[in-house]
Each structure stands twice: as structure tokens, then as C-alpha cells.
Amino acid sequence: MKIPLAIIQLIFIILFSPFLSGLITKIKNTLRMRKGQGVFQPYLNLRKLFLKREVISETASWVFGVAPFVVMASVLTAALLIPMFIGQSPLGGAGDFFVLIFVLALGRFFLALAALDAGSSFTGMGSSREMFISSLAEPAVCLVIFSVSLQFGSTGIAASFGMHPVPVSLLVAGIALFMVIIAETSRIPVDNQETHLELTMVHEAMILEYSGKRLALIEWAAYIKQMLWFFVIAQLIFPIASFSCCNNFSGLISWGMWYLARIMIIVIAVAIVEVSLAKMRLFRVADFLGFGFVLAVISVICAILRI
């Protein structure tokens, strides 16, 4: 059961994740009265990058070459830790929520290191900013997890999967996580994926020296990471039962519809936030993530009070 599940889950995540980014861009462009690129553009971009030659900085050591693979491996491992279709994850038992955080942190650590390795002033600036932001984001995520574990009595990810009533604590935790995820996926108001301005970039600055296949890997890993977090939020706020409890075909269809619809709700929310806000001044990010942290604290209190 576990091996086919792992394969299905990996294929689903790998193939579906770029679509979400394309969809966010499409929604944003529609809101901005623009025609914009098609929803499948991220796939075309990846194809283009995989076909391109790479240029590697002369000062770069092995870290630079290895980092994209570490990043990709870390997000794929994380993908296997999360239960997506049934009440267990393919790597169930191998790790809980905290492992998920640290596996993703490993990828980021290597990326920051590789950025310094490239020896460009922009990439160094990018990694310093990325570390600044993630040092503020991680405590908030940890607290969210704390609150969720209190609710379910376990830090295991699988425990949170399945149909359950949504208490206030989970709702608040979901919102807190949403704020942090905006930072994690480098979106406005924390970072701006669309910008061409080297001096204002965070994540984009960090990967500025990458090109070709390695860049494609990093981008793809970013898509996957984004999808994983969207899924976790969706599971907290809009819980869904395992598909195996649908006993007929139409039940399965409606399950599938709801499964995708809740992801779409988050996608639309992200797109609307991105269009309606300006990017924050860099040091204001601390206030923003601080607010996320406070929400997480509130959700912990709610969880303790059982509301």
C-alpha cells in the first residue's frame, strides 16, 4: 500500500505544483486588467531552463553545484511526510511536523550557503535577507505546530488528517500559517517574485547566479514547497476525509472537487493579497511576521482552553 501511495503522491505533487503558480499569476493578471501568460507557463519555463546551458561562477565550490539537489531532495522528502489522500503519509512514522520544518530548513540552509559561495554581492545580500526573514518565520511555524499538536494530542502529521470539526484554535493557526507561508513562498508583501530590481529581491537575489538545469530544480522545488504548505493550511481550515470513505463514483467525484476547491480558495486568497498590497519595507517584515507569531500564540492558548 505504501509504495504505490508514495509514487502516486510524488507524481501528483511534482506534476501539479507548477500549475498552482501559473494559476496565481493568471488570477493576478486578470485582476490587473492584463491578459498575461497562460496557466501552463511555469511548465514551459521549466522546459526552457532544462534545455539551457549553465553558467557557473568561477569562485563557486562544490556547495554551489550540490545545493539545488539538496533543495529538491528536501522538498521531496517533505512531500512524502505529508498525508495527502488517505489518513497516512508514505513516510509515516519516519517523522512528525518538526521533522518537516527541519527538512525544509536544510534546503534553505544549503541555498543560502550556495548563494554566498557564488561570490556575487547580490546573492550574499539575498541570503542575509532570507535568513533574517526565516529566523522570524520559523518560530511562528513551530508555535502553529504546537497548537495543532495540542489539538490532536500528537505531533504526528497524519493525526491532523481526516474529517474533524474546526475549532477556533485551528482556524487561528491556519491564518497564522497563511501569513508565514507568504514569507516562505516569497510573495508580496514580504518579497516580490515578479521584480527585476536586484536591490529589492530576497529569494530571487539568492538564486541570481543559478542558470539552466540547476535553476529549474530550484524553481521546481519552490513550486513544490508552496504546494505542500498550501495543502497543510487547507487541511487545517478545510479538513477533508480520506478518499477511501467515498463508497461510490459520484462520491469520489465530489470528494475530488472539494479537494481541489479548497486549494483554489487559498490560491485565490494569495493572489488577492498580492495584488492589493505594496511590498513592505524590509525591516517591517519583522512586524508582519511578529503578528503571525502573536496569532500563533493565540491559537496555542485557544488550544489549551479547548476552544
Add this chain to the structure above:
Amino acid sequence: MVCSEIILAVKKLFPQFSVISCEENYADELIMKVTPQIFKEACLALHKILLSSVVMLFALDEREKTGKFVVNCVFLNLRQSKWITVSIDIPSETPYFDSLAQNMYSSSFFEREIWEMFGIEPKGNPDLRRLRLHDEVWPQGNFPLRKDFTKKVEGSLGEYKFSRVEGKGIFEIPVGPVHAGIIGPGHFRFSVAGEPIINLEQRLGFTHRGVEKLFEGRNCVEAIRFSECVSGDAAFAHSLAFALACEKICGVSVSGEAAYLRAIFLELERMYNHVNDIGGIATDVGFSFPAALSAIIKEGILQLNEKLCGSRYLKKINLVGGVSLNLDENKKNSTRIFLKNIKYDFSELTKILFSSVSFMDRVDSTGVLKKKTAKDIGVNGLAARASGIPVDLRKYFPGVYKEAGFKMAIEESGDVLARLRMRVSEFKESCRLIEEFLAKLKNGEKINFSPVLKEASALGYVEAWRGPVLYWLKTDSRGLIERCKIVDASFCNWQGLSYAVLGNIVPDFPVCNKSFDLSYSGNDL
């Protein structure tokens, strides 16, 4: 202020002052010839009397005729609406003059320019690094604006020395000259302590094309197309300033229909650039919705331009002595309707911007250029008005603007928000002005113009959207251009940017830069 008055005033401050000659060659120009020995004191005295920074400081090579170089220093007298020039002759055997830079910073870059282009040394200027002839390509000893310069003489090449800030934890970030966006080339060297900027040094000149040299020897009536290419986004203003200088030399004054048409197109140029900058500021802080809206408005204006004159960027309109086209009733009406629609869109745009907390937080108190700093550097135009300096050539040399009741916008705080508000109010005022001018426009006034070409010099000036565009033109007896000195507002304002960003964090530089929106090609010439 006539000659005698000004001589008296200078004598009060500087008793040894005497002039070789003083003449009012035009109603708005006055030129005083003095000896090189008293040049510095005379300029400093004028600076104090007129409260004007050095507006222009440039040299001419007249060695063929008189064996001398000429250096002219132009001040602006706002009270009497007059340009006052102090002129000296410098013998070619002793090519130097007393530098003004230690006392008036605004002359500093002009002196560096004179040094690199003519090889006339401003004695006492502490910084004689070259601005446009980069040491990596141009060997020392090449002075391209001298008349006897024909081609680059090879020699040993040097390297540009950046000023360095040293200390614990100070980093340098070199940016450019090739940038990620499609913009002009310029190198910016930031010295930062963490994110805050300690020092910004700019190195420009990458788009130096030798424009001033290329003007030389051309017929002044025909060279007007050339002036449109000096700075592409101010094509109309540049050609207008050139035309005005030419017209002064030829002794024509353009009034009536052509003057209204010129004002209309000048304001259209202002409008499309201002709305473009408003969108640019929004883009640079990642606020994409208003950016998209600005792009729509800008495109609308560009299409209107094309409809009215066949050129989206308002080229081929100005002629020496008039304009090349007419607006019929049909075009006038469609302009009126368009302006009405655009006003609505524009007020929507400003509403979105000014009511967004996240946007206001980014622009408020970012990139402050203090009034004192702006005055000392000689910042002019929109950037100066945003810092509380009331200078607008449309106010002091009104012409047709007087009939339309032009109101100058001004802001005090000098930050990105102030420059943004300036653009918003100027955009609205331009809309109103165009409507006024359209109502005054009468068909049928034709200009009969036969240029009288003679040896003379004159200054043409226009308040373009960035600030004043100045053309100082000298022709010979056949009407061929001997010297054409161009000063775009960007030349002084780039320095303003250097000071405005100090203390701001690196990620705020793009928005500060965009709020000035200076021209690379207008500066590099």
C-alpha cells in the same frame, strides 16, 4: 535688473569689481565680460545677490579667431526673470581659471566637464576625475570639444578611482552599468553598513555620444531634428529649447497659435512622463494594480500623441520659427474628450495610491532631499520644487502660461511622497492647461518666417517635465553652429539622488531613484 544696477550691487559686496563690457543682448539675457582675475569673486558675489546656484558653466574654443578660450558662467535672476552670464577670456597659453567648486558646489560637475572636454583646468577643484570620457577607454590628453580635435589619440589608459568608505562592517555593493530592467546604463557604488546606505557614488557617462560636438558645423535651422534625440523621453522639450535659442538668434518671436500648440505638446509630454513615473514608483514597491492602471493611462496619452501629430513621442513637431502642424476641430474635440476620461482614471489611480496604507508606508519619509542640500547642489526642476524650492520657468518666464493662469505646485518634505504628489498635481494642472490652450487656439494664424542667419549667441530654455532644459547656442555668420551647450535637469539632479538615499536601506534605492527618474542620455550627452 539692467547692467548698471547689477554692477553697483556686485560692487557693494566686492569693491574691486569692474567689467570689460556689459550688454543686454536680449530682453531676458545679460552678459558681463570680466577679467579672469576677478572671475571667482564676481561669481560668488552674484551667487549671494541672486541666490542662484550655477545654472550653466561651460567653455568655448575661440582660439582660431581670438587665440583664447571663453568660459561662461550663467546665473538665474528670478526676481527680474533674467539670465545673467559672467564671461571670461582665457589665453590659450595658460588654460586655467579659478575654481568655484569649493565655495559653490553646484559648479563642481560643470568644472569637471570643462576640464575633460577642453583641457582648461579649474584651479582649486579637489576632484578632477572625468565624467564621460572614461579612463578605461579615453587616454589622457584628449580634449574632444576643442576645435582642433579630430580623432582620439591613443595613449596609456587609466582606471577610475572610487571614493572609499572604510570601517568595520562596511561593504561595497557595485550595481550596473548593465541593469536587470530595460533602462539606461549607470554604475552605482553603494557603501553600506548592513542595509543602510552610508555613501553612494555614481559613475555615469556610458551613453556619451558626443552630442555637443555633433551639433557643431550644422545649420542651426536644420539641426533641430538632432536635438530630439538628446533625451528620448523629453524629445519635445529639447527640440523646443533648441528652437527657442535659434529663434532668438534669428530674431523671430513665436506667438499666437504656434506658441499655444507648443505649450500643449509640452504639457502632453509632461503628462505621459509623470503618469509613467507614478506607475514606476508603484512597480518599485511591488504595488502592481496601480502600476497597471498607470500603464493604461500612459498608453492612452501616447496614442493621443500619435493621433495628433503622428509620433507617439512628439517628434518632428517643432521647427525653427513655428510648428509643423495644426489641430483641426476634430482633433481638438477628441483631445477634450480624452482629457475628460483620463481625469477620471487618474483620480481613481491617486485614490488607490493615497488610500493604501502599505504603499504610503513605503513612500512617506523615504529618500528625503533636504532643502538646504538641494540648494547647495543646484538641484532644479521637479525635484527642487518637491524640496520646497519654488523654481519653475513656466512661472518666471510665463509667455502663454500667463494667459492660462498657471499655478506652480510645490511640496516641502522632499521625500518620495513629495515628488509623487508633485507629479500628481502637475499632471492635473497640465490637463487644465491643455484645455485652456485648446480654447484659445484659433485657426488660420500662419507664420511667415525667413531666417536671418547671423553670428550671435543665445540661450533657449524650457521647463520640461524633469526640470529646465537649457540650450546655449552660438552661430557663425553663415548660421552654422559653433557651439551648442546643453544642460538637462538630470545633470544636477543626479547629485541630488546621491544625497537623498543616504541613510535609507538598500532595497529602498530603486524607489528613490524612480521618484527622481533622471535621464542617462540627457546627462551623458
